[in-house]
Amino acid sequence: MTIGVSDLSLYHSLAGDLMTQQAAIGNLDSQLSSGLAVQQPSDNPVGAVEALGYQSQLSQLNASSSAATTASAWLGIANSGANSVIGVIQSARTLMLQALNSGAQTSQSYQQTGQQVQGMIQQLVGLANSTYAGTAIFAGTASVAAPYSSTGAYSGNEQSFTIQVGPGTPTIASVPGTSLFGGGTTGVQSLFTTLQSFATHLSAGPGGATEASIQTDLNNLDANLAQATTAATTLGEASQQVQAAATAATSTSAQVQKALATTVDVNVATVSTQLQADMASYQAALYAVSQAVPESLAQFIH
8 A cells, every 4th residue: 555645644643642652651661660750850840950959958968967976076085085184183182182181191191192193194194185086186276196295285276176067157076275274375274284283392291381382272273173164064065066966967858858759759659550551541542543544554653
């Protein structure tokens, strides 16, 4: 049978319809295979833009969560160090009170107490040089491996180390050494100086002059204790801020992920039903073509 011009026009029309149905079926099949409703921006321009926005949000939230993890690690060490420092100060205070009770003290007991104090100083130096991932916790923002010498001399700075864990003001991840141990521009004598002075006064042995000097040491130590307590409070509040930021990031991330899934993920039940309907429609269209055009044209289309 010869195919005329009108037959060819009909062919092009029917072929176009069938190709459109094939494309729709292919798209649905691809969605089921990949699990994504948006294969390319042209599938859903609005949804594609929304998906990019959600992905950008998730990237920022992941960065915030990572920063919060780092800040928590810093603060964990700083908090532990501050609490240990307070414990050492309280122990030193007990020794000072005992030393002031001259009636129960001797030159030998003073000497033994002095040795204890020297041990405390070295313990404090170790705490003052605590590190995280090779970085000194109490050096402020200075790049020094060990901000405190064996005698307690400070080589860090007085700027608090901060980490950006979310929108807004950066969160303190630690305090500079002077905020915890005194010295610098704080107006409080260095804790190391206070304890070394106490040890020096003990070497003089019991007596009224020694007791007067130790009383001055005690007053300085109380100032050290008050400052260390303030530093510990600051670190504790920072820990709470970081935890709150981490919790908020986790919660927001879950919401954004849900919104992203709603935008790009396939509703398997809906797409499967649509695919079955489209395939049935396609088969019906093929049958209709075979009935509506000459056999040779229908075979050509098929």
